[in-house]
Amino acid sequence: MRHGPRSRRRSGGRWRVFARVERFTEPALLLLLRERPAHGYDLLERLPELTGEQRVEMGNLYRLLRALEDEGLVTSEWADGKRTYSLSEQGGALLDQWAEALRRSQERTELFLNRYSQGR
Amino acid sequence: MRHGPRSRRRSGGRWRVFARVERFTEPALLLLLRERPAHGYDLLERLPELTGEQRVEMGNLYRLLRALEDEGLVTSEWADGKRTYSLSEQGGALLDQWAEALRRSQERTELFLNRYSQGR
DNA sequence: AGTTACATGTGTGTTTTACATATAGCGGAC
DNA sequence: GTCCGCTATATGTAAAACACACATGTAACT
Numbered sequence: 001m002r003h004g005p006r007s008r009r010r011s012g013g014r015w016r017v018f019a020r021v022e023r024f025t026e027p028a029l030l031l032l033l034r035e036r037p038a039h040g041y042d043l044l045e046r047l048p049e050l051t052g053e054q055r056v057e058m059g060n061l062y063r064l065l066r067a068l069e070d071e072g073l074v075t076s077e078w079a080d081g082k083r084t085y086s087l088s089e090q091g092g093a094l095l096d097q098w099a100e101a102l103r104r105s106q107e108r109t110e111l112f113l114n115r116y117s118q119g120r
Numbered sequence: 121m122r123h124g125p126r127s128r129r130r131s132g133g134r135w136r137v138f139a140r141v142e143r144f145t146e147p148a149l150l151l152l153l154r155e156r157p158a159h160g161y162d163l164l165e166r167l168p169e170l171t172g173e174q175r176v177e178m179g180n181l182y183r184l185l186r187a188l189e190d191e192g193l194v195t196s197e198w199a200d201g202k203r204t205y206s207l208s209e210q211g212g213a214l215l216d217q218w219a220e221a222l223r224r225s226q227e228r229t230e231l232f233l234n235r236y237s238q239g240r
Numbered sequence: 241a242g243t244t245a246c247a248t249g250t251g252t253g254t255t256t257t258a259c260a261t262a263t264a265g266c267g268g269a270c
Numbered sequence: 271g272t273c274c275g276c277t278a279t280a281t282g283t284a285a286a287a288c289a290c291a292c293a294t295g296t297a298a299c300t
Contacts, residue, residue, distance in 0.1 A: 014191065015255095017214070019221035020142045021229065022256095023287075027139075031232065034239055041247050050235070052228045057289060062249055081296065082247060094137070099236045101139035102229050108172045109141065109222050109229075112151065115170070116219045119154055135286095142287090143256075161278050177258060182280055201265070202278060 021105065024051060025064060027098035033074060033087040034095060040065060040083065141225065144171055145184060147218035153194060153207040154215060160185055160203065 028050040032043055040062055047056045065085060068074045073091035076083045087095070148170040152163055160182055167176045185205060188194045193211035196203045207215070 014214075017217045017221040018142070019144075019147075019218065019225040021225065022138075022140045022142055024139075028232070031236055031239075039247075040249090044247090050228070050232055052224070058247095059249075059251090059290080059292095060288070062247095066249095095236070097137045098139065099233060101137040102233060104172070105139040105141065106226060106229055106233075108170070109226055112148070112170055113219060113222060113226075116151055116215070119151075145257095159278080160280090164278090178278090179259080179261095179280075179282090180257065182278095186280095 020051075020053075021102070025056060025061065026068070027095060027102070029061075029064065029068070030073070030087060030091055030095040030098065033085055034092060037084050037086040039085065043085075140173075141222070145176060145181065146188075147215060147222070149181075149184065149188070150193070150207060150211055150215040150218065153205055154212060157204050157206040159205065163205075 025047065028047055029043060031050065032038060032046055038046070040058075043065075044056055044058055044061055047061070048054060065074065065076075068091065069076055069085070071090075073088055073094055074085045075088050076085045078084075145167065148167055149163060151170065152158060152166055158166070160178075163185075164176055164178055164181055167181070168174060185194065185196075188211065189196055189205070191210075193208055193214055194205045195208050196205045198204075
């Protein structure tokens with residue numbers, strides 16, 4: 001069966017230009033968890049506030065959560081039929097790194113946009 | 121043979137956090153070509169100014185250039201053992217879309233960073 | 241009993257990026 | 271005159287990131 005980012009397609013046949021930051025779900029997740037512990041479905045609903053996307057792929061979200069836990073960046077506890085995640089100290093440190101990287105990304109993008117505006 | 125983003129690895133074993141914009145090489149390329157026509161190797165040397173990376177993968181760059189040409193976003197002419205690319209009208213329109221998308225990306229990232237700073 | 245919402249996952253295809261390598265001309269070092 | 275580095279353009283392919291389909295179970299509501 002053929003798959004593809006159908007939802008990102010535009011009329012012209014090319015992809016919709018979204019200018020997404022690579023792996024942005026990860027820092028978004030870490031930030032939400034720093035604000036308060038939460039379970040997967042909860043995060044699924046709150047992530048779009050940060051990502052700007054209509055919805056986040058739940059499959060990838062749960063996989064990401066378990067990967068983060070494997071790396072010791074979040075911890076989890078099972079209770080009442082749901083798994084509640086919390087940010088670990090290491091996870092907080094990674095979030096700090098993400099914030100710094102995103103600041104540098106802002107600078108690069110600003111440079112780009114300034115250079116773009118000059119030629120208009 | 122095992123591969124991976126070795127150059128992006130950090131000491132801890134995790135990836136280096138770079139917060140790169142997806143497919144950013146494309147708009148960077150289009151912007152450089154709007155400023156003046158150029159050939160692949162020239163672009164290869166000038167791209168890091170915009171991308172912030174030390175080097176751009178030349179293999180993917182040449183593939184991208186031909187893909188853009190196939191889509192009518194750039195045109196090219198062969199002369200003196202090198203192929204010189206120019207931005208087409210459609211390519212300029214795509215660049216405009218990228219600029220708009222990058223502005224929205226800036227807003228999302230700013231939102232993220234503000235929310236991040238509040239909890240510090 | 242059937243539908244919807246909550247909640248957590250697996251399987252797998254597609255796209256993008258990273259890395260290795262091939263080819264060829266050209267100019268200087270030796 | 272050939273070895274080396276630089277310019278210049280590519281192909282092949284592995285790994286990572288992302289999108290989509292689907293499975294499973296509880297609880298609520300109608």
